[in-house]
Amino acid sequence: MTEKLFYVGTCGTNDPTKATLPFVIALGAKTAEIDVEIGLLGEAVYLMKDEIAATVHGVGFPPMTELLAQVVDAGIPIHV
Numbered sequence: 001m002t003e004k005l006f007y008v009g010t011c012g013t014n015d016p017t018k019a020t021l022p023f024v025i026a027l028g029a030k031t032a033e034i035d036v037e038i039g040l041l042g043e044a045v046y047l048m049k050d051e052i053a054a055t056v057h058g059v060g061f062p063p064m065t066e067l068l069a070q071v072v073d074a075g076i077p078i079h080v
Helices: 016-031 042-048 064-073
Strands: 004-009 035-040
Touching: 004 016, 016 035, 016 042, 016 064, 035 042
Parallel strands: 004 035
Antiparallel strands: none
8 A cells, every 4th residue: 555645734924834844744755755745725825926935934944935846846746
């Protein structure tokens, strides 16, 4: 059986650290060769706007723009 994970994000600029978590965790799962996808709801939907993503930088994590680029490069689907 193939493992599959779906991470849901609900935070955006209202909590930058929590906003980064689905992306960081999905990247980690992908490196473990787990099939993974990300879903964004509520405030998190705005992270898909370049001008909003550029303002989000969670404590202890890379900037959102960098995380988004890594997620896209890894081929991880993002559902909005």
